[in-house]
Amino acid sequence: MSAALMEQRPPQALNRAIQGDADSFSRLIEPLLDPAYRLAAVMLGDRTAAEDAVQEGSIKAWRKLKQLRGDASSLRPWFLSIVANECRMARRTRWWSVLKLPEVREADQETGESHTDLRRAMLRLRPEERLPLVLHFYLDLPLDEVARTLGVSTAAAKSRVYRAAKRLRADLTMEEVF
Amino acid sequence: MSPNDDFRRELNHVFDDISGSPDPGLRDRVRSAVAEAPGERSTYWIAAVAACVITALIVGILYVNNPFRRTGIAGPVSTPTPTSSPTSQPSPSPSTSPSAQPVICSADTVQPITQSHPQTAFISALRAAEHDAYDRLVIDFANGVPAAGVQLIPQTGTSFDGAPSGQPTTTRGTNGIKVIIQGADLHTSYSGSRDLVTGLPHLAEVRQIEDYEGTVQLALGVNGPACYSAFYLTGPDRFVIDITAAP
Numbered sequence: 001m002s003a004a005l006m007e008q009r010p011p012q013a014l015n016r017a018i019q020g021d022a023d024s025f026s027r028l029i030e031p032l033l034d035p036a037y038r039l040a041a042v043m044l045g046d047r048t049a050a051e052d053a054v055q056e057g058s059i060k061a062w063r064k065l066k067q068l069r070g071d072a073s074s075l076r077p078w079f080l081s082i083v084a085n086e087c088r089m090a091r092r093t094r095w096w097s098v099l100k101l102p103e104v105r106e107a108d109q110e111t112g113e114s115h116t117d118l119r120r121a122m123l124r125l126r127p128e129e130r131l132p133l134v135l136h137f138y139l140d141l142p143l144d145e146v147a148r149t150l151g152v153s154t155a156a157a158k159s160r161v162y163r164a165a166k167r168l169r170a171d172l173t174m175e176e177v178f
Numbered sequence: 179m180s181p182n183d184d185f186r187r188e189l190n191h192v193f194d195d196i197s198g199s200p201d202p203g204l205r206d207r208v209r210s211a212v213a214e215a216p217g218e219r220s221t222y223w224i225a226a227v228a229a230c231v232i233t234a235l236i237v238g239i240l241y242v243n244n245p246f247r248r249t250g251i252a253g254p255v256s257t258p259t260p261t262s263s264p265t266s267q268p269s270p271s272p273s274t275s276p277s278a279q280p281v282i283c284s285a286d287t288v289q290p291i292t293q294s295h296p297q298t299a300f301i302s303a304l305r306a307a308e309h310d311a312y313d314r315l316v317i318d319f320a321n322g323v324p325a326a327g328v329q330l331i332p333q334t335g336t337s338f339d340g341a342p343s344g345q346p347t348t349t350r351g352t353n354g355i356k357v358i359i360q361g362a363d364l365h366t367s368y369s370g371s372r373d374l375v376t377g378l379p380h381l382a383e384v385r386q387i388e389d390y391e392g393t394v395q396l397a398l399g400v401n402g403p404a405c406y407s408a409f410y411l412t413g414p415d416r417f418v419i420d421i422t423a424a425p
Contacts, residue, residue, distance in 0.1 A: 022212050022213045023213075025212060026208070026209045026212050026213070029208070030205055030209075033200065033204055033205055033208060034200060037197070037200035037204060038193065038197045038200075041196060041197030041198070042193055042196050042197055045196065047197070047198055050197070050200075051200065051201055051204050051207070054200075054204065054208065055204075055207055055208050055211050058208045058211060058212055059211055059212060059215045062212045062215055063215065118188055118189070118192050119192045119195060119196070122189075122192050122193075122196070123196075133189065134193065137186050137189045137190060137193075138189070138190055138193040165185070168189070169185070172185065176185055177185070
Protein backbone atom coordinates (compact mmCIF):
# COMPACT_ATOMS: atom_id res chain seq x y z
CA MET A 1 0.00 0.00 0.00
CA SER A 2 1.24 3.43 -0.79
CA ALA A 3 1.33 6.12 1.80
CA ALA A 4 -2.10 7.34 2.67
CA LEU A 5 -1.73 10.90 3.70
CA MET A 6 -4.92 12.45 4.87
CA GLU A 7 -5.76 15.89 3.70
CA GLN A 8 -6.42 18.48 6.32
CA ARG A 9 -10.04 18.48 7.32
CA PRO A 10 -11.68 21.85 7.58
CA PRO A 11 -12.20 22.90 11.18
CA GLN A 12 -15.75 23.95 10.30
CA ALA A 13 -16.70 20.35 9.59
CA LEU A 14 -15.15 19.28 12.88
CA ASN A 15 -17.08 21.95 14.72
CA ARG A 16 -20.32 20.84 13.11
CA ALA A 17 -19.56 17.24 14.00
CA ILE A 18 -18.87 18.22 17.60
CA GLN A 19 -22.20 20.02 17.61
CA GLY A 20 -23.87 16.71 16.76
CA ASP A 21 -23.94 16.65 12.96
CA ALA A 22 -23.51 12.96 12.13
CA ASP A 23 -23.13 13.64 8.42
CA SER A 24 -20.19 15.96 9.02
CA PHE A 25 -18.61 13.39 11.27
CA SER A 26 -19.01 10.67 8.65
CA ARG A 27 -17.38 12.86 6.04
CA LEU A 28 -14.51 13.59 8.42
CA ILE A 29 -13.67 9.99 9.15
CA GLU A 30 -14.28 8.57 5.68
CA PRO A 31 -10.65 9.12 4.61
CA LEU A 32 -9.56 7.44 7.84
CA LEU A 33 -11.55 4.26 7.35
CA ASP A 34 -9.09 2.65 4.97
CA PRO A 35 -6.00 3.10 7.20
CA ALA A 36 -8.08 2.17 10.23
CA TYR A 37 -9.17 -1.02 8.53
CA ARG A 38 -5.61 -1.91 7.56
CA LEU A 39 -4.40 -1.26 11.07
CA ALA A 40 -7.16 -3.47 12.48
CA ALA A 41 -6.63 -6.22 9.92
CA VAL A 42 -2.94 -6.49 10.74
CA MET A 43 -3.56 -6.37 14.47
CA LEU A 44 -6.33 -8.95 14.40
CA GLY A 45 -5.30 -11.09 11.45
CA ASP A 46 -8.98 -11.34 10.58
CA ARG A 47 -10.56 -9.12 7.93
CA THR A 48 -14.13 -9.48 9.07
CA ALA A 49 -13.19 -8.74 12.66
CA ALA A 50 -11.18 -5.78 11.41
CA GLU A 51 -14.24 -4.27 9.72
CA ASP A 52 -16.25 -4.81 12.89
CA ALA A 53 -13.54 -3.09 14.91
CA VAL A 54 -13.55 -0.11 12.56
CA GLN A 55 -17.32 0.17 12.79
CA GLU A 56 -17.31 -0.04 16.57
CA GLY A 57 -14.43 2.41 16.74
CA SER A 58 -16.30 4.85 14.52
CA ILE A 59 -19.34 4.72 16.77
CA LYS A 60 -17.22 5.26 19.86
CA ALA A 61 -15.40 8.14 18.21
CA TRP A 62 -18.73 9.71 17.34
CA ARG A 63 -19.95 9.39 20.90
CA LYS A 64 -16.73 10.73 22.39
CA LEU A 65 -15.97 13.39 19.83
CA LYS A 66 -16.24 16.12 22.45
CA GLN A 67 -13.29 14.56 24.19
CA LEU A 68 -11.05 15.19 21.19
CA ARG A 69 -8.29 17.56 22.21
CA GLY A 70 -6.42 19.76 19.76
CA ASP A 71 -7.30 20.77 16.24
CA ALA A 72 -8.47 18.77 13.23
CA SER A 73 -4.97 17.34 12.76
CA SER A 74 -5.43 15.43 16.02
CA LEU A 75 -8.35 13.51 14.58
CA ARG A 76 -6.32 10.84 12.78
CA PRO A 77 -4.13 9.65 15.69
CA TRP A 78 -7.12 9.96 18.01
CA PHE A 79 -9.34 7.86 15.78
CA LEU A 80 -6.64 5.27 15.09
CA SER A 81 -5.97 4.91 18.80
CA ILE A 82 -9.68 4.22 19.34
CA VAL A 83 -9.67 1.57 16.61
CA ALA A 84 -6.49 0.03 18.04
CA ASN A 85 -8.20 -0.14 21.41
CA GLU A 86 -11.20 -1.81 19.80
CA CYS A 87 -8.81 -4.39 18.38
CA ARG A 88 -7.42 -5.07 21.84
CA MET A 89 -10.93 -5.51 23.18
CA ALA A 90 -11.86 -7.73 20.24
CA ARG A 91 -8.88 -9.94 20.92
CA ARG A 92 -9.87 -10.26 24.55
CA THR A 93 -13.49 -11.10 23.79
CA ARG A 94 -12.95 -13.05 20.57
CA TRP A 95 -10.01 -15.12 21.72
CA TRP A 96 -10.94 -17.79 19.19
CA SER A 97 -9.95 -15.54 16.32
CA VAL A 98 -6.27 -16.22 16.94
CA LEU A 99 -6.95 -19.89 16.22
CA LYS A 100 -7.98 -19.34 12.61
CA LEU A 101 -4.93 -21.18 11.35
CA PRO A 102 -6.35 -22.32 8.00
CA GLU A 103 -6.78 -18.73 6.92
CA VAL A 104 -3.14 -18.02 7.73
CA ARG A 105 -1.86 -21.10 5.92
CA GLU A 106 -3.91 -20.35 2.82
CA ALA A 107 -2.53 -16.88 2.73
CA ASP A 108 0.97 -18.26 3.08
CA GLN A 109 0.54 -20.31 -0.07
CA GLU A 110 -0.64 -17.32 -2.02
CA THR A 111 2.39 -15.18 -1.27
CA GLY A 112 5.71 -15.30 -2.99
CA GLU A 113 8.56 -17.30 -1.49
CA SER A 114 10.61 -14.19 -0.74
CA HIS A 115 7.97 -12.76 1.57
CA THR A 116 7.02 -15.91 3.37
CA ASP A 117 9.62 -15.65 6.09
CA LEU A 118 8.86 -12.02 6.77
CA ARG A 119 5.17 -12.74 6.83
CA ARG A 120 5.60 -15.59 9.28
CA ALA A 121 7.79 -13.42 11.45
CA MET A 122 5.13 -10.73 11.36
CA LEU A 123 2.40 -13.11 12.41
CA ARG A 124 4.54 -14.26 15.30
CA LEU A 125 4.65 -10.73 16.67
CA ARG A 126 2.14 -9.79 19.28
CA PRO A 127 -0.51 -7.33 18.07
CA GLU A 128 0.98 -4.67 20.32
CA GLU A 129 4.27 -5.14 18.50
CA ARG A 130 2.63 -5.02 15.08
CA LEU A 131 0.88 -1.76 15.86
CA PRO A 132 3.88 0.62 15.70
CA LEU A 133 5.08 -1.07 12.51
CA VAL A 134 1.72 -0.62 10.85
CA LEU A 135 1.49 2.98 11.90
CA HIS A 136 4.97 3.92 10.81
CA PHE A 137 5.63 1.79 7.74
CA TYR A 138 2.20 0.93 6.39
CA LEU A 139 0.26 4.07 7.15
CA ASP A 140 3.32 6.33 6.79
CA LEU A 141 2.59 8.22 9.95
CA PRO A 142 5.42 10.43 11.17
CA LEU A 143 6.93 9.41 14.49
CA ASP A 144 5.23 12.15 16.44
CA GLU A 145 1.84 10.95 15.19
CA VAL A 146 2.76 7.34 15.91
CA ALA A 147 3.57 8.53 19.40
CA ARG A 148 0.20 10.24 19.79
CA THR A 149 -1.62 7.16 18.54
CA LEU A 150 0.25 4.94 20.95
CA GLY A 151 -0.06 7.46 23.75
CA VAL A 152 3.68 7.58 24.38
CA SER A 153 6.54 10.00 23.79
CA THR A 154 8.15 10.31 20.39
CA ALA A 155 11.33 8.69 21.67
CA ALA A 156 9.35 5.78 23.06
CA ALA A 157 7.48 5.42 19.79
CA LYS A 158 10.73 5.33 17.87
CA SER A 159 12.05 2.71 20.22
CA ARG A 160 8.97 0.55 19.80
CA VAL A 161 9.13 0.75 16.03
CA TYR A 162 12.77 -0.23 16.06
CA ARG A 163 12.34 -3.08 18.55
CA ALA A 164 9.47 -4.55 16.55
CA ALA A 165 11.41 -4.23 13.30
CA LYS A 166 14.40 -5.97 14.88
CA ARG A 167 12.18 -8.87 15.78
CA LEU A 168 11.40 -9.25 12.11
CA ARG A 169 14.98 -8.96 10.98
CA ALA A 170 17.57 -9.24 13.69
CA ASP A 171 20.30 -7.67 11.57
CA LEU A 172 18.46 -4.41 10.96
CA THR A 173 20.24 -1.25 11.98
CA MET A 174 18.61 1.93 13.14
CA GLU A 175 19.57 3.62 9.88
CA GLU A 176 17.84 0.92 7.88
CA VAL A 177 14.64 1.36 9.83
CA PHE A 178 14.42 5.13 9.87
CA MET B 179 17.10 2.08 -3.42
CA SER B 180 18.14 2.47 0.20
CA PRO B 181 17.98 -0.40 2.68
CA ASN B 182 15.19 1.49 4.40
CA ASP B 183 13.11 1.56 1.21
CA ASP B 184 13.77 -2.09 0.61
CA PHE B 185 12.65 -3.08 4.08
CA ARG B 186 9.62 -0.85 3.88
CA ARG B 187 8.60 -2.28 0.49
CA GLU B 188 8.86 -5.86 1.70
CA LEU B 189 7.01 -5.03 4.88
CA ASN B 190 4.19 -3.36 3.02
CA HIS B 191 3.81 -6.41 0.80
CA VAL B 192 3.32 -8.46 3.92
CA PHE B 193 0.84 -5.96 5.32
CA ASP B 194 -1.09 -6.00 2.05
CA ASP B 195 -1.19 -9.78 2.13
CA ILE B 196 -2.58 -9.81 5.61
CA SER B 197 -5.10 -7.03 5.34
CA GLY B 198 -6.25 -7.06 1.72
CA SER B 199 -8.63 -4.27 0.85
CA PRO B 200 -11.58 -3.26 2.95
CA ASP B 201 -15.03 -4.21 1.80
CA PRO B 202 -16.38 -1.45 -0.49
CA GLY B 203 -19.47 -1.35 1.69
CA LEU B 204 -17.53 -0.50 4.84
CA ARG B 205 -17.96 3.22 4.28
CA ASP B 206 -21.76 2.95 4.00
CA ARG B 207 -21.85 0.54 6.91
CA VAL B 208 -19.99 2.98 9.15
CA ARG B 209 -22.06 5.91 7.94
CA SER B 210 -25.33 4.23 8.75
CA ALA B 211 -24.00 2.94 12.08
CA VAL B 212 -22.97 6.45 13.08
CA ALA B 213 -26.30 7.87 11.95
CA GLU B 214 -28.20 5.34 14.05
CA ALA B 215 -25.94 5.51 17.09
CA PRO B 216 -27.08 7.85 19.81
CA GLY B 217 -24.66 10.63 20.56
CA GLU B 218 -23.06 11.20 23.93
CA ARG B 219 -25.78 13.61 24.88
CA SER B 220 -28.46 11.09 24.07
CA THR B 221 -26.72 8.55 26.26
CA TYR B 222 -26.75 10.98 29.15
CA TRP B 223 -30.38 11.78 28.48
CA ILE B 224 -31.35 8.12 28.58
CA ALA B 225 -29.31 7.63 31.75
CA ALA B 226 -31.01 10.62 33.35
CA VAL B 227 -34.47 9.31 32.48
CA ALA B 228 -33.55 5.87 33.78
CA ALA B 229 -32.27 7.40 37.01
CA CYS B 230 -35.52 9.36 37.44
CA VAL B 231 -37.63 6.25 36.87
CA ILE B 232 -35.58 4.21 39.34
CA THR B 233 -35.76 7.01 41.91
CA ALA B 234 -39.53 7.25 41.48
CA LEU B 235 -39.85 3.50 41.94
CA ILE B 236 -37.76 3.55 45.10
CA VAL B 237 -39.70 6.48 46.53
CA GLY B 238 -42.97 4.73 45.68
CA ILE B 239 -41.90 1.50 47.34
CA LEU B 240 -40.71 3.34 50.43
CA TYR B 241 -43.95 5.29 50.56
CA VAL B 242 -46.12 2.20 50.26
CA ASN B 243 -44.12 0.29 52.87
CA ASN B 244 -43.61 3.19 55.25
CA PRO B 245 -44.61 1.85 58.66
CA PHE B 246 -45.16 5.33 60.04
CA ARG B 247 -47.81 6.08 57.41
CA ARG B 248 -50.21 3.51 58.86
CA THR B 249 -51.91 4.10 62.15
CA GLY B 250 -52.43 1.00 64.18
CA ILE B 251 -54.94 1.37 66.96
CA ALA B 252 -52.64 -0.16 69.48
CA GLY B 253 -49.60 1.83 68.43
CA PRO B 254 -47.44 0.69 65.52
CA VAL B 255 -44.09 -0.95 65.96
CA SER B 256 -42.52 -2.64 62.98
CA THR B 257 -42.10 -6.40 63.13
CA PRO B 258 -41.83 -9.08 60.48
CA THR B 259 -44.75 -9.82 58.22
CA PRO B 260 -46.22 -13.30 58.42
CA THR B 261 -44.57 -15.33 55.73
CA SER B 262 -46.80 -18.33 55.57
CA SER B 263 -50.35 -19.19 56.29
CA PRO B 264 -51.79 -22.62 56.76
CA THR B 265 -55.17 -21.31 55.69
CA SER B 266 -56.15 -21.31 52.07
CA GLN B 267 -57.89 -17.99 52.44
CA PRO B 268 -56.83 -15.28 50.07
CA SER B 269 -56.45 -12.35 52.34
CA PRO B 270 -54.41 -9.20 52.51
CA SER B 271 -51.14 -9.60 54.34
CA PRO B 272 -50.56 -7.22 57.19
CA SER B 273 -47.60 -5.12 56.30
CA THR B 274 -47.05 -3.69 59.73
CA SER B 275 -47.49 -5.43 63.01
CA PRO B 276 -46.95 -3.72 66.28
CA SER B 277 -45.86 -6.11 68.92
CA ALA B 278 -44.94 -3.78 71.73
CA GLN B 279 -47.89 -5.03 73.71
CA PRO B 280 -47.10 -6.68 77.03
CA VAL B 281 -47.07 -10.44 77.09
CA ILE B 282 -49.59 -11.69 79.63
CA CYS B 283 -50.63 -15.12 80.80
CA SER B 284 -53.99 -14.20 82.30
CA ALA B 285 -57.46 -13.46 80.99
CA ASP B 286 -57.96 -10.11 79.36
CA THR B 287 -60.37 -8.29 77.09
CA VAL B 288 -58.83 -6.11 74.43
CA GLN B 289 -61.13 -3.20 73.71
CA PRO B 290 -61.09 -1.37 70.42
CA ILE B 291 -60.39 2.33 70.42
CA THR B 292 -62.22 3.16 67.24
CA GLN B 293 -65.63 4.76 67.62
CA SER B 294 -67.73 3.11 64.97
CA HIS B 295 -68.44 -0.58 64.93
CA PRO B 296 -70.75 -2.80 62.93
CA GLN B 297 -73.62 -4.51 64.60
CA THR B 298 -72.03 -7.78 63.62
CA ALA B 299 -68.38 -7.91 62.63
CA PHE B 300 -67.78 -10.41 59.87
CA ILE B 301 -64.59 -12.40 60.25
CA SER B 302 -63.11 -12.86 56.79
CA ALA B 303 -59.89 -14.75 57.43
CA LEU B 304 -57.88 -16.61 60.03
CA ARG B 305 -54.17 -16.62 59.30
CA ALA B 306 -51.33 -18.09 61.28
CA ALA B 307 -47.62 -17.63 60.68
CA GLU B 308 -44.33 -18.25 62.40
CA HIS B 309 -41.99 -15.47 63.46
CA ASP B 310 -38.63 -15.50 65.17
CA ALA B 311 -39.82 -15.56 68.77
CA TYR B 312 -43.55 -16.04 68.45
CA ASP B 313 -46.36 -17.37 66.32
CA ARG B 314 -49.02 -15.01 65.12
CA LEU B 315 -52.71 -15.50 64.58
CA VAL B 316 -54.44 -12.77 62.60
CA ILE B 317 -58.20 -12.48 62.59
CA ASP B 318 -59.34 -10.33 59.70
CA PHE B 319 -62.63 -8.46 59.79
CA ALA B 320 -64.43 -7.53 56.61
CA ASN B 321 -66.48 -4.64 57.94
CA GLY B 322 -64.80 -3.34 61.10
CA VAL B 323 -63.95 -4.72 64.50
CA PRO B 324 -66.64 -5.66 67.04
CA ALA B 325 -67.58 -3.11 69.66
CA ALA B 326 -67.37 -5.49 72.58
CA GLY B 327 -63.71 -6.22 72.05
CA VAL B 328 -62.03 -9.58 72.09
CA GLN B 329 -61.73 -11.64 75.26
CA LEU B 330 -58.80 -14.01 75.76
CA ILE B 331 -58.81 -16.66 78.48
CA PRO B 332 -55.67 -18.77 78.98
CA GLN B 333 -56.19 -22.22 80.45
CA THR B 334 -54.30 -25.31 81.45
CA GLY B 335 -54.78 -28.18 79.05
CA THR B 336 -56.35 -28.25 75.64
CA SER B 337 -59.93 -29.25 76.40
CA PHE B 338 -62.28 -26.31 75.90
CA ASP B 339 -65.86 -26.12 77.00
CA GLY B 340 -68.54 -23.72 75.79
CA ALA B 341 -69.57 -25.44 72.60
CA PRO B 342 -73.35 -25.35 71.89
CA SER B 343 -73.33 -29.13 71.78
CA GLY B 344 -72.08 -29.27 75.33
CA GLN B 345 -69.18 -31.44 74.23
CA PRO B 346 -65.64 -30.30 74.95
CA THR B 347 -63.49 -29.11 72.07
CA THR B 348 -59.94 -30.38 72.18
CA THR B 349 -56.87 -29.13 70.31
CA ARG B 350 -53.28 -30.08 69.90
CA GLY B 351 -50.67 -28.61 72.20
CA THR B 352 -50.20 -28.60 75.94
CA ASN B 353 -52.28 -25.58 76.99
CA GLY B 354 -54.93 -23.38 75.50
CA ILE B 355 -56.30 -19.91 75.04
CA LYS B 356 -59.99 -19.40 74.48
CA VAL B 357 -60.84 -16.44 72.29
CA ILE B 358 -64.36 -15.04 72.65
CA ILE B 359 -65.57 -12.45 70.17
CA GLN B 360 -68.95 -10.96 70.91
CA GLY B 361 -70.86 -9.29 68.05
CA ALA B 362 -69.14 -11.26 65.33
CA ASP B 363 -69.73 -14.19 63.06
CA LEU B 364 -67.53 -16.68 61.25
CA HIS B 365 -69.81 -17.61 58.41
CA THR B 366 -70.88 -14.49 56.47
CA SER B 367 -67.50 -13.56 55.04
CA TYR B 368 -65.48 -16.60 56.00
CA SER B 369 -65.35 -19.80 54.04
CA GLY B 370 -62.09 -21.30 55.23
CA SER B 371 -61.32 -24.16 57.56
CA ARG B 372 -62.66 -24.11 61.10
CA ASP B 373 -59.89 -26.30 62.36
CA LEU B 374 -56.41 -25.13 61.47
CA VAL B 375 -53.59 -27.42 62.46
CA THR B 376 -50.75 -25.02 61.98
CA GLY B 377 -47.64 -27.08 62.60
CA LEU B 378 -46.09 -24.00 64.20
CA PRO B 379 -43.84 -24.27 67.27
CA HIS B 380 -46.00 -22.21 69.66
CA LEU B 381 -49.46 -22.05 68.14
CA ALA B 382 -50.37 -25.66 67.40
CA GLU B 383 -54.00 -25.42 66.39
CA VAL B 384 -56.89 -22.98 65.93
CA ARG B 385 -60.32 -24.53 66.16
CA GLN B 386 -63.82 -23.14 66.24
CA ILE B 387 -65.77 -23.76 69.43
CA GLU B 388 -68.82 -21.72 68.60
CA ASP B 389 -70.22 -19.54 65.85
CA TYR B 390 -73.74 -18.85 66.97
CA GLU B 391 -76.00 -15.85 67.56
CA GLY B 392 -73.31 -13.25 67.14
CA THR B 393 -70.70 -14.95 69.27
CA VAL B 394 -67.57 -16.60 67.96
CA GLN B 395 -65.39 -18.70 70.20
CA LEU B 396 -62.05 -20.04 69.07
CA ALA B 397 -59.82 -22.55 70.83
CA LEU B 398 -56.11 -21.93 70.46
CA GLY B 399 -53.97 -24.93 71.30
CA VAL B 400 -50.48 -23.81 72.29
CA ASN B 401 -47.26 -25.57 73.11
CA GLY B 402 -45.89 -24.38 76.43
CA PRO B 403 -47.36 -21.70 78.67
CA ALA B 404 -50.53 -20.01 77.43
CA CYS B 405 -49.10 -16.51 77.21
CA TYR B 406 -49.89 -13.96 74.55
CA SER B 407 -49.94 -10.34 73.49
CA ALA B 408 -52.94 -9.06 71.57
CA PHE B 409 -53.82 -5.84 69.74
CA TYR B 410 -55.70 -4.38 66.81
CA LEU B 411 -54.42 -3.22 63.49
CA THR B 412 -56.08 -1.33 60.70
CA GLY B 413 -55.92 -1.33 56.93
CA PRO B 414 -57.52 -3.86 56.85
CA ASP B 415 -59.15 -4.14 60.24
CA ARG B 416 -57.72 -7.11 62.07
CA PHE B 417 -57.02 -8.50 65.48
CA VAL B 418 -53.61 -9.97 66.18
CA ILE B 419 -52.67 -12.53 68.79
CA ASP B 420 -48.98 -13.30 69.25
CA ILE B 421 -48.28 -16.54 71.07
CA THR B 422 -44.89 -16.45 72.73
CA ALA B 423 -42.83 -19.10 74.43
CA ALA B 424 -42.56 -17.17 77.67
CA PRO B 425 -43.55 -13.78 79.02
